Amino acid sequence: MPTLEQLIFALFPAALLVVSGAVATLRPPTAWMRSAILHLAAGVVFAVVAVELIPDLLRDHRPIETAIGFAIGVAAMLGLRAFSHANEKHERPEPPADPTKEPQSRPPNTVEPIALPIGMLAGIAIDLVIDGFMIGIGFAAGSKEGRMLAVALAIELVSLGLAVAAGMSKLGIARARSLVVLIGLSATFLAGAAIGMVLLSQLSNAWLAGVLSFGAAALLFLVTEELLTEAHEEEETLALTAMFFAGFLAFLILGMLGS
Structure with a gap:
């Protein structure tokens, strides 16, 4: 069963998302x-x-399990990317109506509800389940790994919370409704964390190598195909580039001090 420490570190990123x-x-x-x-x-x-x-994977020296776990991790993230792109295409806004045609009449004093982007949110929810599962993978490797991974994912979920809120605002969705969506998304992260902590608490060394390599692949995909891709939508500056290396250096030093 998850310990109190694990629960606290799982709640931290979920709370920051909201x-x-x-x-x-x-x-x-x-x-x-x-x-x-x-x-x-x-x-x-x-x-x-x-x-x-x-370093944990290199120390365990299990190349077959590592290769299998890494390949599954890449396949899972590519599948999630394909799912998200398919839903984005289905939810593109319809072209503006023909001004020569009369609009359909609607009963007076009625407001047409704004539909939530269900496909987009479903993709984010699945991504968050995997992120939560990463917490379980981290704590399966050790308390230090779990804590550092939780803090790292917390920073990622801050950026995700900003993006979701901005997207909902552009669609004209009310603040209260956006807050409910954010709480629901944080719950999916906690569900993934709980599943990971329960399932991965008693793994053999062979299984642990496969799970760790799965997590490494998923996190590398997150960095290269999601975080940096979105970050480069803004014109790159020296200050923005420095932020990447500042984050890396900070956690490199933390890793040294915590060892």
């Missing part, structure tokens, strides 16, 4: 600020992989 999203509904962040957080998160997550997960 808090950052709630703040963004009141005061949306600038594009530069969001890009800076994305660069920082990418550096931090990359550092956790390089400093904590990869």
